[in-house]
C-alpha cells in the first residue's frame with residue numbers, strides 16, 4: 189500500500205486521482221484538501237478515511253470539523269493545513285492538484301520532507317522552476333509529471349539519453365476557438381470559452397487552453413522538468429489530442445506518445461511508475477480513428493503562447509509575473525469583468541511594467557507574484 193496525500197482532491201485532477209485509487213486498491217489515502225468544497229470533501233473523507241482533511245477557507249473548515257466529529261479525522265485549514273497535508277509523516281507520495289501558484293509552497297515543503305511528488309500543478313514550475321528543481325535534486329526527490337504532455341514526454345525520453353534529445357514537441361488541441369481570428373473573438377462568452385474540444389478540466393486551465401496560455405505554461409514546465417533549452421521546445425496544434433507529445437532525437441527519430449484523452453492514464457502512471465498497471469479505461473481504436481492532423485499555432489490571434497516564450501527567455505522573476513497576471517486576468521474573465529481579448533493585453537502590460545529580477549530568491553518570486561497581481565488588478569484593466 190502506497191500512502192498518498194492529494195492536494196486539491198475536490199478538483200478535476202483530484203477526483204480522477206481518487207477514481208484511480210478507488211479502482212486499483214493499491215493506495216492508502218492519508219490526506220485530502222479543498223479550497224471551499226466541504227460537501228465533496230466530507231464525502232471523500234467518509235469513503236477514504238484519511239488521517240487529515242484540510243480546507244483553505246477557515247469558516248468552512250469549522251463547519252466540516254463539526255460534521256466529522258467522532259470520525260478520528262483531523263480537520264485543518266489555511267496555508268498551514270495545506271502544508272501539513274503535503275508533509276505528513278506517513279505520506280509517501282503527494283499528488284499536487286491544486287490550481288494556481290498557491291501550489292508552490294506545498295510542493296517545496298513536500299520536497300524538503302522527502303516525499304515523491306506527482307505534479308499536476310504546472311504553476312509550481314512556471315513560477316519557480318529553477319528553485320524547485322534545485323531543491324528536488326538536493327533532497328533527491330522524484331517529481332513525476334501528471335500533465336498529459338509531460339507524462340508523454342517523460343515516457344518518450346526513455347528511448348534515448350539526455351544528450352541525444354534534439355527537440356521536445358508539445359501538442360496543443362488549439363482550444364475551442366481554433367481557426368478563429370481576432371475579430372471573431374470580440375464577444376466571446378465565458379460558457380463558450382469553457383467548452384474544451386477534448387478534455388473536461390477545471391475552469392482556469394480550460395480558459396488557459398482557449399487562449400493558448402496553457403501551452404505557454406507547459407513549455408516553461410517542460411524546460412524545468414526535462415532540463416531542455418527553450419529553443420528546443422516547440423508546440424504544434426494537433427486538434428484530436430491523441431498524440432500527447434513527442435520527442436525528436438538527434439538521429440531524426442521521433443517518438444510519440446498516444447492514447448485516448450483521459451487524465452486517469454497519466455495520473456495512474458505517475459503513481460505506478462516505474463511499472464505499468466492494468467486498468468479498464470477504453471483503449472484507442474485505430475479502426476475508428478479518422479485522422480491525426482497538425483497545424484501551426486496562430487500566435488497573432490492567440491498571443492499568450494508568445495508571451496510565455498518572452499517570459500521564459502527573459503528569465504528571472506518574469507515567468508512568475510506572466511503566471512500571476514494570467515491568474516488574475518482569467519479570474520476577471522470568468523467573472524465577466526473583462527473580455528476574452530483583454531487577457532493577453534493585461535498580461536503583456538504587466539510584463540512591460542515589471543523590473544525583472546534575475547536569479548530570484550523565493551522571496552523575490554513571491555513579491556513579484558504579489559506585485560503582478562496588484563498591478564494586473566489596479567493599473568491595467570479596471
Ligand SMILES: NC(=O)C1=CN([C@@H]2O[C@H](COP(=O)(O)OP(=O)(O)OC[C@H]3O[C@@H](n4cnc5c(N)ncnc54)[C@H](OP(=O)(O)O)[C@@H]3O)[C@@H](O)[C@H]2O)C=CC1
Nearest residue numbers: 196198199200201223224225244286287308309310389390
Ligand atoms: N484538469 C486537468 O485535466 C488538468 C489539470 N492540470 C493542472 O492541474 C491543476 C489542477 O487543475 P484542475 O484539477 O483542472 O483544477 P480544479 O479547479 O478542477 O481543481 C482545483 C483544486 O484545487 C483547489 N483549490 C483551488 N484554489 C485553491 C486555493 N486557493 N487554496 C487551496 N486549494 C485550492 C480546489 O478546491 P475547490 O474544489 O474548493 O475549488 C480543487 O480541489 C492545475 O494546475 C492545472 O493546470 C494539468 C493537466 C490536466
Ligand SMILES: CC(=O)[C@@H](O)[C@H](O)COP(=O)(O)O
Nearest residue numbers: 335336360361362363397402
Ligand atoms: C489534459 C492536459 O494535459 C491539458 O493540459 C490539455 O493538454 C489542455 O489542452 P490544450 O492542448 O488545449 O492546452
Ligand SMILES: [Mn+2]
Nearest residue numbers: 335336337406
Ligand atoms: Mn497539459
